[in-house]
Amino acid sequence: MSVALLDKKVLLKFFMKQRGRLMTSGICLIVIYFLFYCPATKLTWEGLIDVLSNRTPPSWLIPTQPGQKIDVLQTKIYKRQKLAQFKIKANLLAQDFTAVIGIKTDSSADLTNENKATWEKLKVDVVAAGNTFVDFWGVSIVTYQGQTIIVGEISQNFQPINLNDRVLRWQKEIEVAAKKYSLEPSLIAAVMEQESGGDPDSVSPVGALGLMQLMPSTAQFLNVDPYDPAQCIDGGAHYLQIQLKEFGNIPEALAAYNAGPGNVRNNSWSNIPETLNYVQRVPRLISKYERIWNENRSH
DSSP, X not given: OOHXXXXXXXXXXXXXXXXXXXXXXHHHHHHHHHHHTOTTTOOOHHHHHHHHHHXXXXXXXXXXXXXXXXXXXXXXXXXXXXXXXXXXXXXXXXXXXXXXXXXXXXXSSSOOHHHHHHHHHHHHHHHHHHHHHHHHHHOEEEEEXXXXXXXXXXXXXXXXEOTTSTTGGGHHHHHHHHHHHTOOHHHHHHHHHHHHTTOTTOBOTTOOBTTTTBOHHHHHHHTOOTTSHHHHHHHHHHHHHHHHHHHOSHHHHHHHHHHOHHHHHTTOGGGOHHHHHHHHHHHHHHHHHHHHHHHHHHO
16 A cells, blocks of 8 residues: 555544534634625724624623613724734634644554644634634623623623723733632732733833733743733733742742742842832732722622
8 A cells, every 4th residue: 555545544534533623614714704805795804893893782692781881982992902812813823724734644543743733733723713703703891880891792791890901901811810820810910010011012121021021931931922912911820820839929929920930049039129129019919909809709
């Protein structure tokens, strides 16, 4: 039997296993094509944002409460934010597809570990891009009982947020990361305020990036994209968890986050003025956000 025939059998076996996921991805690609690339049907992104922001979602998807009103302006801001995240993830998907197309098969019955990892990354990135697009498409911002509420067609949850606050507008992502790494959301929010003030495009003089001001080498170690707000928050929370596990207390964990764990291990961090200020200021911010989260939980 020729090697070429064996290669075809290996590929056929693999595609049969993945046919469900591939069909779903194919449908998504077709929808995206007709929405944004087909000359006869395409919309501009801003045009789509305008349509989605001004619609009233059906009550069977989003429960309607008395006095609830859609905030069109804030919904547009949210959707632009999600669109920017989706474009980043779409670029990652394009790289994944390029890598998958370049996979070489051999005469063995299974794909190599490296090839499997390539396919696994593609699957993870498809899910991430899909979830972001669902948020872009389905989320609306409403005002209800004096609060700004984010509602989604998938989760059907009402989540109080403050979209005018540069840190609290990332409340959803903060809470996801806090749960994932067993941290208090107030800790993550406090570090974010101290590091970037809630600016996802922040770049420090030494090259730290994003909401949690991750150095490129740290972001690579954590396998996150610091320019993607959700990934940057996830990476920052993960890095905080690592420091807390090593040093066992918040002051030294904060010092390690700011000055590097090496400066904590050799007890030199207390000689760095910036780090001393950091370790004194962040706990005050933690107290601030603890009050905010406790108020939200009591509602």
